[in-house]
Amino acid sequence: MKELTLELALKMLEAAERWAGDIAGFPCSIAVVDKSGTVTAVHRMDGAGMATTDIAIKKAWTVVAFKMPTLMGSRWIDPRSMGKRIGDHAMGIIGMAKGKICFIPGGIPITNDENEVIGGIGCSGVPSGVGDISDTSVSQAGIIALYE
Amino acid sequence: MIGVEWSLLKKDVNMGMNLEMAKKILQSAVVAAKGMGKIVSIAVVDENGWLVALHRMDGAAIPTAEIARDKGWTAAVFRLPSSEVYQFGDPRTPGYGFNVQNWNERLTPIAGGMPIWNEGCLIGAIGICSENPKEDVIICQKVLEASSLWL
Numbered sequence: 001m002k003e004l005t006l007e008l009a010l011k012m013l014e015a016a017e018r019w020a021g022d023i024a025g026f027p028c029s030i031a032v033v034d035k036s037g038t039v040t041a042v043h044r045m046d047g048a049g050m051a052t053t054d055i056a057i058k059k060a061w062t063v064v065a066f067k068m069p070t071l072m073g074s075r076w077i078d079p080r081s082m083g084k085r086i087g088d089h090a091m092g093i094i095g096m097a098k099g100k101i102c103f104i105p106g107g108i109p110i111t112n113d114e115n116e117v118i119g120g121i122g123c124s125g126v127p128s129g130v131g132d133i134s135d136t137s138v139s140q141a142g143i144i145a146l147y148e
Numbered sequence: 149m150i151g152v153e154w155s156l157l158k159k160d161v162n163m164g165m166n167l168e169m170a171k172k173i174l175q176s177a178v179v180a181a182k183g184m185g186k187i188v189s190i191a192v193v194d195e196n197g198w199l200v201a202l203h204r205m206d207g208a209a210i211p212t213a214e215i216a217r218d219k220g221w222t223a224a225v226f227r228l229p230s231s232e233v234y235q236f237g238d239p240r241t242p243g244y245g246f247n248v249q250n251w252n253e254r255l256t257p258i259a260g261g262m263p264i265w266n267e268g269c270l271i272g273a274i275g276i277c278s279e280n281p282k283e284d285v286i287i288c289q290k291v292l293e294a295s296s297l298w299l
Contacts, residue, residue, distance in 0.1 A: 005206050017167075039213045042202040046166045050198035 001112055001146065004034045004119040008146065009041040012110075012121060015145030016138050017045060020126065024133045028125025030142065031056040032110075035118050037064045045125070052124040059107035059122030059135075061100050067117045070107035071129070071136060077103050106135025108143055165194035165264075165272035170201040173264075173274060173295055178205065180290040181278070188278040188287065189213045193220040195270050197254075212277040219261030219284075220275030221254040227270055230261030231285070260284030262292060266299045 001008060009032035016030045027047035032040045039060075044053050059070050066073060075081060076090035093101055106129055107122040123138040130136055170192040177190040189204040189212035197220070204213045222230040234257040235241060259281040263273045274291055276284040 003206075006203060010203075036210055038204065038210045039202055040204050042199060043167055043170075044198075044200050046168075050194075050196070053199045 001118070004032070004040060004110060006040055009119075012142035012145050013041055013043050015148075016121070016123065016142035017043060019141035020045065020123070020138045024126055024138060026126045026133075028123055028135070028138060029053045029056040030138065031060045031122045032142070033057070033060040033064055033120050033122075035064060037061045037120075040119070048125045055102060055104065055124035056106075056122040058100055058102035059104060059124065060120040061122075062102050063107035063109050063120030063122060064117060065097070065101070067109060069105070069109065069136075070103050070122070071105040073103040074105050074129070104135070105129030106139060108136065108139045110143065110146065163266070163269070163271060165192065165200050167200060170272075172298070173291060174201055174203050176294040177274065177276060177287060177291045178203065180287045180294075181205065181276075184283065184287065186278050186283055186287070188276050188284065189216040191216040191220040191275040192272060193217070193224045193275070194272050195224060197221040197224040197273070200272070208278070215256065215258065216260075216275040216277040218254045218256040218275065219258060219277060220273045221261075222256050223261030223263045223275065224270070224273035227263050229259070229263070229285075230256060230275070231259035231281075233257045260288060262288040264292065264295060264299075271299075 013030050020028045027045040029044040029048050029052035031042040034040050042053055062070050081089045109117045110119040112118045121139045121142045123135040126135045128134040173192050174190050181188045187205045187208045189208050191202040192200050194200050219230045222233055226233050261275040264271050276287050
């Protein structure tokens with residue numbers, strides 16, 4: 001694919017929702033943004049918390065803004081890396097970009113055939129960021145749907 | 149419970165918005181917009197103004213996504229079409245003093261947000277944004293007409 005269209009975004013959302021509902025078993029919000037960081041489609045599943053849409057959108061925005069999964073950036077704001085090595089953390093990033101930056105794991109970039117980032121998908125609502133049943137795995141289910 | 153008239157009780161229960169209904173509403177809005185040759189963003193919010201689903205059609209301008217959400221929020225929490233919210237800020241209104249600046253970043257008096265009612269219960273709201281608010285209202289009305297068939 002060259003461009004992220006609404007049709008593709010809905011395909012991803014549908015697969016991610018099915019994964020979140022049937023396998024993970026947690027209702028959650030899933031957001032897909034295009035390469036400008038603007039929302040293309042958001043869905044909040046029945047029973048998901050009302051704040052999860054905003055977090056999912058912010059995760060997807062952060063993915064596009066930094067061109068990497070939010071999991072990679074979460075080590076920058078991990079307090080355990082404070083003071084170990086200079087440059088190993090970036091606590092100052094908290095609250096930057098009018099509070100739009102969100103380095104909670106759960107956002108994954110969408111790439112085209114040339115490995116350029118054409119969008120991002122973010123999920124929020126599963127009570128775990130990393131693991132078999134997590135926000136990241138719900139987003140991954142959405143990415144996989146692109147290649148089916 | 150003996151002697152309870154369930155059909156009367158049911159009217160008081162607010163069914164609220166769910167994702168399935170939101171998807172149906174979005175679909176009918178996209179069909180209506182395509183019929184008019186417009187590219188729009190559509191937001192569906194629940195009865196408390198929180199976003200349930202948002203679609204931005206291919207090629208829609210970047211701010212339309214956020215404005216559509218603002219219109220939906222305004223329509224849901226004031227339970228009025230968003231174009232009528234201006235009356236709260238009208239200095240001729242008795243009790244004028246509604247702070248329209250910096251009160252809430254989502255409040256918008258732009259036309260294009262409509263509450264969705266079902267048998268006297270608010271179940272949510274829809275916000276549509278394109279270049280022309282007048283056409284947004286027409287699309288909103290078409291969607292409400294379509295949704296009244298299955299609600």
